[in-house]
Amino acid sequence: MATGPSPHYFYVMTLPPAFPLPQPAPAPLPAATRLAYVLRHFHLAYDSVPEVSIGYEETAVVRLEDASGGFFSGQAPYPPAPQWRDWCGTRLPFFFSPPVEAPLLHLPAGRAFIGPDLISAAFYLLSGWQEYFSAERDQHGRFPYAASVQKQYGFVTLPLVNYYFDVLRAAVEHVTGQPLRPRRWGPAQAAFAGFITHDIDTIHGGWGTRIRSQLHQGHLPRVVQTLLYKAAGRPSPWNNLEEVQEATTKQGAPSTFFMLGSQQPASNGTLNADYDLTAASMAARLRKLAARGAEIASHASYGTATTPGRLQAERQRYGLPAPTGNRFHYLCWEPRITPQLVAGAGFRYDSTLGFAEHFGFRNSYCHPFFPFDFEQGQALAFLELPLNVMDATLHHPNYLQLSAPQIMPALQPLFAEIEKFGGLTTLLWHNDHFDPANDVTGPRQFAEIMTHLQQRGAAFLTGSQIVAEVWTC
Ligand SMILES: [Zn+2]
Numbered sequence: 001m002a003t004g005p006s007p008h009y010f011y012v013m014t015l016p017p018a019f020p021l022p023q024p025a026p027a028p029l030p031a032a033t034r035l036a037y038v039l040r041h042f043h044l045a046y047d048s049v050p051e052v053s054i055g056y057e058e059t060a061v062v063r064l065e066d067a068s069g070g071f072f073s074g075q076a077p078y079p080p081a082p083q084w085r086d087w088c089g090t091r092l093p094f095f096f097s098p099p100v101e102a103p104l105l106h107l108p109a110g111r112a113f114i115g116p117d118l119i120s121a122a123f124y125l126l127s128g129w130q131e132y133f134s135a136e137r138d139q140h141g142r143f144p145y146a147a148s149v150q151k152q153y154g155f156v157t158l159p160l161v162n163y164y165f166d167v168l169r170a171a172v173e174h175v176t177g178q179p180l181r182p183r184r185w186g187p188a189q190a191a192f193a194g195f196i197t198h199d200i201d202t203i204h205g206g207w208g209t210r211i212r213s214q215l216h217q218g219h220l221p222r223v224v225q226t227l228l229y230k231a232a233g234r235p236s237p238w239n240n241l242e243e244v245q246e247a248t249t250k251q252g253a254p255s256t257f258f259m260l261g262s263q264q265p266a267s268n269g270t271l272n273a274d275y276d277l278t279a280a281s282m283a284a285r286l287r288k289l290a291a292r293g294a295e296i297a298s299h300a301s302y303g304t305a306t307t308p309g310r311l312q313a314e315r316q317r318y319g320l321p322a323p324t325g326n327r328f329h330y331l332c333w334e335p336r337i338t339p340q341l342v343a344g345a346g347f348r349y350d351s352t353l354g355f356a357e358h359f360g361f362r363n364s365y366c367h368p369f370f371p372f373d374f375e376q377g378q379a380l381a382f383l384e385l386p387l388n389v390m391d392a393t394l395h396h397p398n399y400l401q402l403s404a405p406q407i408m409p410a411l412q413p414l415f416a417e418i419e420k421f422g423g424l425t426t427l428l429w430h431n432d433h434f435d436p437a438n439d440v441t442g443p444r445q446f447a448e449i450m451t452h453l454q455q456r457g458a459a460f461l462t463g464s465q466i467v468a469e470v471w472t473c
Pocket of ligand 1: 199328
């Protein structure tokens, strides 16, 4: 809003430090484990990948050198500095490149040799290795963007793993003679997908914001009217779930609502819901939203990302059927604990993994992926639908300070990257950001983003629909 973000965001600066981190407990990570994890995602990213041997062995048809040099036997969070190379006109960092620079791609008849160790680099980024082994956390226990390789080397808006896969694609196409097409989305087989989400933190607020906005515009009669509405007990401006759905439907998209499962403030005072999910009136509203095409998902309350047992118990408060998907309130995520809790609670997908401080790609990947389980040395059984853009990220005292006219020029290159690789765009627009009093990250900016995605031909899907498409592959 013109006067600043919603009140609950101000807790960011006042919280005590997060709890002590558990020690990392990694399983041995041999090259075969890394290779299997990465190639599973390569196969999911394209329509159909012909069987061809890809790996480090002498006999592999698409061959790379293992240039990780023992990195994955240790616990260092950061790899050696990358080599920078051009791929199809884009300058890219390649981690785990051999010391002697080999050609990026060497294509003799019937074989392909890839210079940098793309498999190790893709594994490093996709598995979230940096955040698992780094001990850097912010006041919410989150891995900070400031501590990331994306920040250090300036590639947060590039889906680097998809670029690595593009090199692999060229190699596979060369040896098989078959073109690989990025996966398509929805009944219309669209070239990329949009996942439009709303975290519902607060519905009983917004009077102050509205009055300040009306005063700022000099509309005194409207101020009086607002005061009368408030006194008469009218619904507050942010009690607007139906309007949110209407605005999203108007743009051709179904909404996925992430509803908070607890009203209890966290032990450090952080607020959770200001509404009762289980109240009959709220349950009836949610049923109506769902009947009109929305998905109701879990917005797990503050503390559930790090306390065993709580996430599962909270999921049961939603009634039946239990929600399929989850996103943690405040984007809380402790890599040494949370992934196992999400899997254990029975969720089919999560959509927490984006940097609150910057739009882009936290795992440098623009498709859904299976998070890596460092304790078991294998993929977990739920999909991460990575979060790319959150409204508050764009304009907030602790995050970016974009003005309204700066938003689309900042985001369009990001959307173009996702479209280039047939990926998924996940957008988080809170219900309080649909308040017309918000003229920086409000309903007009939401409509601009949606119109752009619609014009580019995105297939808009709910989280469950995305999971159903990817998981059947
Ligand atoms: Zn939230």
